[in-house]
Amino acid sequence: MLKNYFKIAFRNLWRHRVFSFINIMGLTVGMTACLLIFLYVRFELSYDNFHPKADRIYRMVTDLKTPSETVHPSGPAWAVGPHLQFDLPEVEAFTRVNFDNLLIRKGEIKFNESNSIWADSAFFNIFNFPLLKGDARTALIEPFSLVLSESAAKKYFGKQDPLGQTLLVNAEGKPAIVTGIMKDMPENTLIKCDVILSMSTISQYYWKGINDQWGSYGGLTYVLLKPGSNAQVLQKKFPAFLDKWNGTEMRKIQMFPTLLLEPLKDVYLRSTRDESKGNLKNVYIFSIIALFILAIACINFINLTTARASERAKEVGIRKVAGAVRTQLARQFIGESMVISMIAFLLTLGLSCLLLSSFNQLAGKTISTGIFTNIWLVVLLLGIALIIGMLAGIYPAFVLSSFKPIMVLKGRFATGAKGSFLRKSLVITQFAISTALIIGTIIVYSQMQYMRSQDLGFRKDQVLVIDINESDKRETFQQLVAHIPTVKATTLSGSVPGGGHQGAYSEVENGKGDMQIANLDLYFVDFDYISLYDIKMAAGRPFDRAYKTDSNNAMILNEAAVKMLGYSSPEQAIGKRFKQWQHEGQIIGVIKDFHYHSLQSPIAPLTMRMQWDRFGLLSVKVNPSNVQSTITAIEKQFRTVIPNRPFSYYFMDEFFDRQYRSEERFGRLFLNFAALAIFISCLGLLGLASYSTMQRTREIGIRKVMGASVSNIINLLSKEFLKLVIISFFIAAPVAWYFMHQWLLDFAYRTNISWLVFAAAGTLAVLIALLTISLQAFKAAVANPVKALRTE
Template sequence: MLRNYFKIAFRNLWRHRVFSFINIMGLTVGMTACFLIFLYVRFELSYDSFHPKADRIYRVVADIKTPTEVLKSNGPAWAVGPHVQLDFPEVEAFTRVHFDNLLFRKGDIKFNEEGVVWADSAFFNIFGFRLLKGDARTALMQPFTVVLSETAAKKYFGKADPMGQTILITSDGLPATVTGVMQDMPENTLIKSQVVLSMSTITLKWAQGLDDQWGDYGPYSFLLLKPGTNAIALQKKFPAFLEKWNGKEMNKIQMYPTLFLEQLKDVYLRSDRESSKGNLMNVYIFSIIAIFILVIACINFINLTTARASERAKEVGIRKVAGAIKAQLARQFIGESLVICLIAFLLTIGLTALLLPSFNELAGKIVSQGILENGQLLLPVFGAAIVIGLLAGIYPAFVLSSFKPIEVLKGRFATGSRGGLLRKTLVISQFAISTALIIGTIIVYSQMRYMRNQQLGFNKDQVMVVDTEREKNSGAFVQAISRLPNVKATSLSASVPGGGHAGAYSEIENIKGDLQIANLDLYFVDFDYIPLYNIQMAAGRPFSREYKTDSNQAIILNEAAVKILGYPSPEQAIGKRFKQWGREGKIIGVMKDFHYHSLQQPIKPLTMRMEWDRFGLVSVKVNPSNIKNTIAAIEKQFKTIIPNRPFSYYFLDEFFDRQYRAEERFGKLFLNFAILAIFISCLGLLGLASYSTIQRTREIGIRKVMGASVSNIINLLSKEFLKLVIISFFIAVPVAWYFMHKWLADFAYRTPISWWIFVTAGIMALLIAIITISFQAFRAAVANPVKSLRTE
């Protein structure tokens, strides 16, 4: 019997090849989109969950309360890690992780390694990064020891064994011994690096006493808690701990930190710190889209199957006359549904494997190396195909098996008002989802355009930034390239807009005449920085070589800093006193606020002053003509003056725009999945149009005989469906507004959700529906009425 079911199912699919292709394609596209989203969501949720001790690893973060604000730090003071392990038996181990960019050399091979990690000796005991060579307990114990990834080891040592060999670090060429080789870190970790250096190099050799430093908030700090430790209970003990070790200093500088524990697995998506690069809202949105697409695919399947019910009616009648019972017919049609879903499953696997490289590129990360990378993932997809086959096949099977043999053999095969209402409801649901996705896509791209077109308050065009890593000859390099014909201006600094900055404990005279304590962002710049970037002054003046005191006794604030000091106007802040990092002097100018971060963050209080030994970035304003030759000339000067370092540069506009790449990728993914959802919805609408046309075959024939034109017939058949699309629009608008309003909340500066967005989406949905319906309606309108009447 089962063999007979499948035999009939395949025969029926082959007889109606076009219908079968559309039906299978709808399911395949829906399941493929859902599977790709599943891979993406699974990857995003998997960050740092691969560590064997992940459940016991916590990151320590700090909220620092000052007289003016509360600062959210990615890590506590340098001293917290070592002292926490001393004071709390609940802590099994600690490690600090500090990211850096360093020059590495081995013979003639030299690279400026970005994202180098400095870590304490327990690093490899806490985390699950696998050492291929070396001892995890001792690899980072001694100063000037380094662990290389497989890739880095091959880069510097080729096929030779790197263990025990020496590699030179920093521009001073300090020797570091290779004590380990680790497997390349996976993509889904916050601590991704090719090189890990011993933290004791810093704390014992370069900055002795750093382990007792309570005022400098620098590295990430991770704790491995002993099994059974209650993290919340431990966190409650931290205030007394800080008071014990740093109470007097906190009261003196009026900066009061509060320590919190974040479980490692939650850091990427759920932390409110700037360092967390994931977006939980995006994960939620894509999960909802995946469910929507799968629902649309199932609805499409039901509509297409019931649209063909009339063609199967006589078959059902004959089978019932021959003795088939309702249960047998239902099993037959559910079996056909399962066959379609299993074929769609096989096609889904092949299509996913084909699209995965492009999807990885679109997502901006290696979500999965291949479809068989994790074979266990295929099982839930197979299960989903079976469930879809059962759920989507139950209603069509029930409808088809319920036909009365006498009526269907006479040609009366209407399925009743309930069936029609269900089909209309399903189409409304499909287009409500599709319209909501259209609205979401328009809003995402409107926000991207808004951020790109927003006035930033400085000029980033044709600015080339060369990283000298604070080489001693940086000044000579600047003087040399300043004489090049296509170089308009140059400047030395420690920061550029869109890049990093220092945070400085500051005391600045406020409107009451008191020295107000604040932790302010700080840019170290030279005399030419403000004019090169065309930063506008709100009051006072920029740095000038005409004033000798500007190099060590002057500071410039932005308008946001002036506001927290209580001054009604920028002019009132000029000449006021300041103390910052051992420097004292006066405010000489107030610059207008400019976006030195992305538009996702509000403009924060910023200060600028000079500190010549901290300059490492050279900003070069170049003539846009003959850029290639200009870069070559600058590189030649660099290699002549700074020969021990590789030439590294970028253009600021491209660098600044990198901050929006995550949102751009989100927008592209959103657009692609919206298009797929609309495509599947159109197939569903086509199915319902086909069903309705068949039901009204006789009516259409009579109307044509009575003189109805083609346009009359198209209007007759389209009017009902357009009503459904309009209803779906009114359902989609509030749903889309709610979710996109939540998404936009992550941006400090965001585009308004204007009425035209909803109108545009409604018109687009209506046009898509009209085009889809018109295809089937036109076929019915131009059909021979004699044939139409003969079918009855």
Template sequence: MLKNHFKIALRNLWRHRVFSFINITGLSVGITACFFIFMYVTFELSYDKFHTKADRIYRVVTDIKTPSETINTDVTSWAFAPNLKTDFPEIEAFTRVSGGSFLVRKGNVKFQEERTLFADSTFFKVFDFKLLKGNLKTALTAQASIVFTKTAAKKYFGDADPVGQTVLITGDAIPALVTGVMQDVPENSQIKADMIISMVTLTQRFNKGIEEQWGNYGATSYLLLKPGVSAKNLQSKFPAFMEKRNGERSRKSQMFATLLLEPLKDVYLHSKRGGQEVGSISNVYIFSIVAVFILVIACINFINLTTARSVERAKEVGIRKVVGALKGELASQFIGESVILCLIAFVVTIILSVLLLPLFNQLSGKIVSPGIFSNISNVLILFGISVSIGFLAGIYPAMVLSSFKPVMVLKGRFSTGTKGNLLRKSLVVAQFSISIALIIGTIIVYNQMDFMRNRDLGFSKDQMVVINTNSDAGKDAFQQSVKSIPGVKSVAMSSAVPGGGNSGAYSEIENKKGDLQIANLDLYFVDFDYLNQFKIKMVAGRPFSKDFMTTDTSQAMILNEEAVKLFGYSSPQQAIGRRFKQWGREGKIVGVMKDFHFRSLQEKIKPLSMRVELRALDLVSIKVDAKNLPATLAAIESKWKEVIPNRPFSYYFLDEFFDRQYRAEQRFGKLFFNFAILAIAISCLGLLGLASYSTYQRTREIGIRKVLGASTPGIVNMLSADFMKLVGISFLIATPVAWYFMHKWLQDFAYRIDIQWWVFAVSGILAMIVALGTISFQAIKAAIANPVKSLRSE
């Protein structure tokens, strides 16, 4: 019997191969899109879960309250973690990490390792990063000990064993011993590194005494709690610990720290404090909803297309019933056909997934999966989804087809009834509600991305080449040498550029009342040309000037407008001449600059201070002429190799660097757009099915109207009107839902667009055009058909 069902199913699929092709294509595309989203969401949710002790690992974060503000930071003081381990037996181990960039040389091979971490010797005890060579317990105990990843080690040593060999680090060529080689850090880790240096190298050599500095924040600290320990109970003991260990210092500095514990598994998606790599739980939710939408649309398509073809199988059902076929047998036959069709779609989905996975990885900006067969459980899940869709989506068409009354259908006419029509129309409304909501979402996402790209940032970033000298002794000579290159317009040096990292500084600024108010201000060290080169405008006072070289290099500060407001001044001019103390310097505020976006548009502009500190400038910013740019860059590289020969030459353009902050949002936008297009395309297939069914049902009516003189445009309008009503209802449903979810999405941006009325109008018009284009094919075909044939068939 099963063999017979299988033969009939294949015969019917082949007889109606165009319809079968449309149905299989819709299912395959829908399941493929859903499968990719499933892999993406699964990957995002898997971050840091490969650590076997992940349930017991917590990141220590800090809320720092000053008289001016409360700073929510993801780092701690260098002293916190070691002392927490000493005072609390509930803590099994701790480790601190801190990022950096190091020059590494081995013979003539040299690289600037940008993904470098300092880490305590317990790093491999807390985390399960696999050490391929070396001793887990001792790899990071001694000064100048280095653990490379497998890929990084290959750059310097090829296929030779690196353990026990020496490399030179930093511009001072400090010998460092390679004590281990670790497996490359998994993609789903928010802690990323190519090279790890022992923490004692930092605390005992580069910055001796830093572990006793309770007010120096810069370490990312993790605690491994003993089994059964409650993180909530442990956290409740931290206030007493801080009072005991740092209470007096806190009251003196007026900076009060509150320690909090974040589960490691929550850091990537749920923490609002940032980190080395962060994700967005909102995006995960959105894509999950989109996946469900696409799957629902694919199922709706299947139902509509199958029932639309049901009239062609009415006589078959009638004859089989007359010769004794039972309703259950017919239903199982049609459900079986549905499952077979979905299994064919499953095979097509596998092929599409294999072909499109590299493109999807590229669009998502990460290796979501190296291959669909790398995790066989994903394929099994995909198979289960396909069979389930075939069974569930086939139930309704099977019930409809198996319920035909043989007497009616053998007389040559049958109707599925009002309820069937209502259900099909409801399904189309559901499809187009989803599609219109996705169109609205796509337009809003695009407009927000465009707004972020084109907003006036308050500084000039075009044609700006930035080079990090990493404090090399030849940095000043290099700066002077590039000024003579014809394509160079101007040169400036600083400790930071907009979009890059900058340090917070404990500051005391005279407020409106005349008191020195404590605050933690972002701080840029700059030279005398920086403000002019970046076209940062002054709103009060003066910029730094070589005419005041003696005082400006030791006693002058410039604040931005936001900082002026923080200290209570109603106008920038009131802050000029006020006193400041910052990092051992004392002096007066000489100018106030206009606010500019030195961080992402997702963050509000924060108080910023600038000082001239010529010894602390590492970044060389070069304004270049767009003409003959390759020749200018080649000349800059030539000067670099001449003045700083021991370091590899590397540069970036500031506009591209600044825009990197929005890569995650840009990738989200591209993925959202592509999935929205797929959903709309699949919806159109469903609408095509319903249009086909409807026109077939009205064949006699169309024939009579044509005989009575109805024109082709009039018939097309008549057939299209009902569908346009459905799209209109979909628009009314989709608009408020889309507004609500996109409004919530925009709240993640400090600077964002307003959702304009025209977005909904454009979305509705686009949906109408797409729907009308889809329907017109069947409507015109029916309208131009010979009425004699349609009436004779009755």
């Protein structure tokens, strides 16, 4: 009996090849998209979850309140970590992590290791980054102890054993001993690095006294709590802890930190700090899209299965006359539907394996190395496929099997209004989802275009930025580069737009004449910085070589800083006093606000000063006619003047635009999955249109004989479906507006959602549906009516 059921199932599939292809392909594409999206979502939710002690690891962050504002540095003061265990018994261990760009050399091999960190000795006790060689307990205790990843070790030592070997670090070439080799860190961690240098190197050589610095903020601090400790109870002890160690100084400088604990598992997606690289809203959006696509695929499958059910009414009648009972018929129909869904499931696995590499590239990260590394997702998808098959088989199983065989065999069977209403409702649902995704796609790309087309307040074109990392030969190198014929201008600085900044304790005279305390962003720049980047002056003047005091005793503010200080116009700030990092003097100019961060962030108060020992970057304005030869000439001078450092550069426009990579990836993923949803919807619409046309073959033939034109027939067959698509638009529009409005709230500078977006989306949805339906309608309209009238 079972063999007979399978035989009948495959005969039906082959007899109706077009419907079978549409049914299986729609479900396969839908489940493939769903599986890939869930792999992405799972990966995003897995950041730093692999640490065995993750439930006890917290990142300490700070809200720093000044008389001007509350700022949010990434971590607490440098001194907090070393003092925690004196007063707070809940803390088992701590480690500070500071990201850096270390210069490392071994003979002629030299690299600027951008993925480098400084870390305290408890780093490997807190985090689960296994050492392949070396002792995790002692690897980072001594100064100039160096731990390398497997990849970094091969880069410097090849097949040699690196343990105990020496590498030279930083510009002065201090020898550091390799004390450990760790496995390459996984992709899903925020502490990803290839080189770790012991924090004792800083505290004993580069910055003596850092462990007692309560007013300096820089690195990240992670704490491991003892088992059973309550993070909220510990957090309540922090005010007394800070008051004991630094209360007098806090009140003197009027800067009051509040220490907070962020669970390690929440940092990537839920932290409000700059280091949080993920976007929880995007994860929610993709999860919803995955469910939507799966829902559309299910709707198609169920729709086409139930639509074709009437074709098998006579088969049911004959089988019942032959003695088949209702339960046998129900099992047969459900079984056939599940066979089709299993075929789609197997095709899904194959298609997912083929597309995984391309999907990793589209996502911009290796979210999975193989489908079967996430076996629980495969099992979940198998369960979904079985459920879909069962749901699709229920209608023919329990409806058709209930009809009386005599009525069916006399040709009095009809699917009825209920079946028609169900199919129409499902079509409206799937096209509402598709239309909402079309609206979302247009808004996402409108926002991306808006961000790229905004006036940033500075020029980033044809600017080359070279990393000289505070070399003592910086001025010599700058002069040699400036004499290259294709170089238009040069400037030294500590920061470039989009590349970070210093945070500085500052006292600046405000509109009331008081010295207002604030923690202000600070750019170290030279005389030519403002002119090279074409930053406009709002009042006063830029730095000028004609004024000797500009090198040490002058400051420039932006308009945001002027507003914070309470001045009604930029001119009022000129000549006012300032104190900042042991420097004091007067404000000589105010620049117009420019976007030195992404447009996701508002423009913050910014100060500019000159300090030659802080210059680590050389910006070069080049002639666009022959850029490559210019780079070659610059590199030649670099290797002559700064031979111990690798030549490293980037183009300013590309560098600044990197800030939008995550949004661009989101946009590409959104577009691709929206296109898939529309494609699956069109497959379903094509199948239903084909079925509807087939059911009305004789009607079409009669109408043609009576004089109906091709356009009349196309209009007759299309208008019913177009009504459903229009209804779906009015359902989708308000829902899409709400969710995309919430998404745009993450951007400080954002586009408006115009009515044109909805008009374009609605028009596009109607055109797509019309094209899908018209193809089948036209085929029926031009068919020979004589053949149609002969149809049984």
